[in-house]
Amino acid sequence: ETGVTQTPRHLVMGMTNKKSLKCEQHLGHNAMYWYKQSAKKPLELMFVYNFKEQTENNSVPSRFSPECPNSSHLFLHLHTLQPEDSALYLCASSQDRDRGNTGELFFGEGSRLTVL
Amino acid sequence: GENVEQHPSTLSVQEGDSAVIKCTYSDSASNYFPWYKQELGKRPQLIIDIRSNVGEKKDQRIAVTLNKTAKHFSLHITETQPEDSAVYFCAAHHRSTDKLIFGTGTRLQVFP
Numbered sequence: 001e002t003g004v005t006q007t008p009r010h011l012v013m014g015m016t017n018k019k020s021l022k023c024e025q026h027l028g029h030n031a032m033y034w035y036k037q038s039a040k041k042p043l044e045l046m047f048v049y050n051f052k053e054q055t056e057n058n059s060v061p062s063r064f065s066p067e068c069p070n071s072s073h074l075f076l077h078l079h080t081l082q083p084e085d086s087a088l089y090l091c092a093s094s095q096d097r098d099r100g101n102t103g104e105l106f107f108g109e110g111s112r113l114t115v116l
Numbered sequence: 117g118e119n120v121e122q123h124p125s126t127l128s129v130q131e132g133d134s135a136v137i138k139c140t141y142s143d144s145a146s147n148y149f150p151w152y153k154q155e156l157g158k159r160p161q162l163i164i165d166i167r168s169n170v171g172e173k174k175d176q177r178i179a180v181t182l183n184k185t186a187k188h189f190s191l192h193i194t195e196t197q198p199e200d201s202a203v204y205f206c207a208a209h210h211r212s213t214d215k216l217i218f219g220t221g222t223r224l225q226v227f228p
Contacts, residue, residue, distance in 0.1 A: 042205075042219055045215060105160075109159045
């Protein structure tokens with residue numbers, strides 16, 4: 001099943017590197033999300049895009065920069081990260097994001113990021 | 117503030133026994149409560165959800181109950197099987213901020 005595909009699955013980077021995570025969804029959804037998953041912490045919402053427009057930036061540091069060129073693709077650009085940014089980054093999509101009407105989230109398998 | 121508490125953090129049961137995971141939310145206006153299952157190395161997947169206009173929902177061996185007055189909801193798995201072993205996350209849609217707030221997860225292990 002390849003509804004939401006993330007690449008790369010694993011990434012190791014130094015604090016001065018620049019890299020990007022990619023997410024692609026083949027479900028015809030209009031909303032896409034980035035979540036951060038750290039051990040023993042709740043899933044943390046980072047960014048939300050609805051119909052390609054960023055509707056939410058959940059107080060995320062500027063070293064994380066999202067890009068949504070169309071409703072099927074979502075990127076997370078990474079620059080001068082810190083070791084505490086090491087985590088699993090999950091992309092998700094949903095049909096749309098009408099206020100007050102949250103539908104099922106379809107997650108990718110995640111990109112495991114290690115910052116040295 | 118926005119908060120969903122989930123207990124226990126780990127749960128071990130014998131195959132065939134029942135498992136119960138409980139969550140408490142803070143926003144009394146929350147109206148949507150999904151449960152996600154994440155197997156080791158896999159993506160989280162929705163297994164069941166409930167909206168605030170009902171008190172219970174069942175789907176084969178899993179059920180979710182909602183107590184709006186107490187602001188808590190629970191996942192019940194009956195006749196557990198080894199393939200039920202996973203991390204389970206509850207979530208509540210925080211209406212005032214339009215955010216889905218997740219709990220910290222429960223690692224369920226079912227021993228044969």
